[in-house]
Amino acid sequence: MLSRQSTSPLLTLNKQQPTFVLLPFVAGVPTMFDYKSTKKINTDIQFMKKQSLKFYLSLKNDYFCNSKIKLIFLHPMSAKKTKESRAEKGFENIGEALTTSEQFLEKNQRSILIGLFIVILAVGAYLAYHYLYKVPRNEKAQTAIFKGERYFQEGSDSLALFGNGNDYIGFESIISQYSGTKTASLARAYAGLSYNRMGNNEKALEYLDKFKGKDLLITPAITGAVGDVYMNMGDTNKAISHFLRAAKSANNEMLSPIYYKKAGEAYLSIADYDKAIDVFQQIKDNYLNSPEAQEADKYIMQAKLLKGESN
Numbered sequence: 313m314l315s316r317q318s319t320s321p322l323l324t325l326n327k328q329q330p331t332f333v334l335l336p337f338v339a340g341v342p343t344m345f346d347y348k349s350t351k352k353i354n355t356d357i358q359f360m361k362k363q364s365l366k367f368y369l370s371l372k373n374d375y376f377c378n379s380k381i382k383l384i385f386l387h388p389m390s391a392k393k394t395k396e397s398r399a400e401k402g403f404e405n406i407g408e409a410l411t412t413s414e415q416f417l418e419k420n421q422r423s424i425l426i427g428l429f430i431v432i433l434a435v436g437a438y439l440a441y442h443y444l445y446k447v448p449r450n451e452k453a454q455t456a457i458f459k460g461e462r463y464f465q466e467g468s469d470s471l472a473l474f475g476n477g478n479d480y481i482g483f484e485s486i487i488s489q490y491s492g493t494k495t496a497s498l499a500r501a502y503a504g505l506s507y508n509r510m511g512n513n514e515k516a517l518e519y520l521d522k523f524k525g526k527d528l529l530i531t532p533a534i535t536g537a538v539g540d541v542y543m544n545m546g547d548t549n550k551a552i553s554h555f556l557r558a559a560k561s562a563n564n565e566m567l568s569p570i571y572y573k574k575a576g577e578a579y580l581s582i583a584d585y586d587k588a589i590d591v592f593q594q595i596k597d598n599y600l601n602s603p604e605a606q607e608a609d610k611y612i613m614q615a616k617l618l619k620g621e622s623n
Contacts, residue, residue: 460502463476473507504518504534507519513541513544556575565599576591583618589615
């Protein structure tokens with residue numbers, strides 16, 4: 313039997329013989345591998361190392377990917393929780409606002425009811441006044457003035473003003489009985505024009521100055537009528553001012569040339585020939601198709617002749 317020894321490995325090389333590697337004796341029996349076997353073992357060891365490294369890297373990558381997945385799912389969950397938190401806060405704010413409103417209503421219930429009652433009462437009173445009193449009253453006034461307008465157009469100023477004693481009460485009575493209506497304001501204008509034609513200038517001014525309206529035809533005509541009254545009273549400058557204002561406010565082919573012509577004639581009457589020429593030239597330039605434009609050259613020539621004679 314061989315004795316067990318502890319020796320270092322010995323390497324013996326022989327050119328004719330295969331290479332042997334003497335490993336340490338194990339249990340008295342030497343284990344020997346040839347060179348090819350040793351090489352295969354080394355190769356296997358390297359392969360296992362590589363496989364171990366790959367396995368480790370795969371585990372590492374797997375862990376990293378799983379971490380990313382967790383993060384990917386974590387963000388939406390976090391955003392969802394944030395939205396839910398905001399929504400809860402919003403509902404809490406709404407709830408607080410509703411609670412505050414309820415408390416305010418409970419505290420001021422009496423005052424609110426009184427305020428609503430006053431508003432409803434005011435609106436109801438206005439509607440009742442408008443539809444049950446004002447509208448029917450204005451309709452009655454329109455019926456009353458109908459014959460007065462016909463008398464005025466016929467030149468029957470006295471009948472138009474004071475009535476016929478039968479089925480027409482006159483402009484004066486319409487103004488007093490239906491005051492505050494549009495018809496009463498129109499009756500005031502008719503009355504002023506009637507007094508003007510009757511030569512009562514003071515009374516005419518009294519009614520015409522009180523007329524209030526926004527009609528594009530009637531309002532300029534009343535302004536021009538005031539100018540006529542001032543001309544009758546000998547106040548030419550005031551008359552010219554009203555004529556020019558009437559012409560500008562009318563701003564149409566029908567009335568504007570009429571009042572510009574009256575202003576031009578008034579300028580001629582006070583020997584202001586340059587302004588007279590300007591006014592008639594304005595009629596000629598801006599209202600060429602009007603009857604007053606056909607006469608404009610005649611007045612311009614007259615003003616130039618009078619101006620030359622005065623010089």
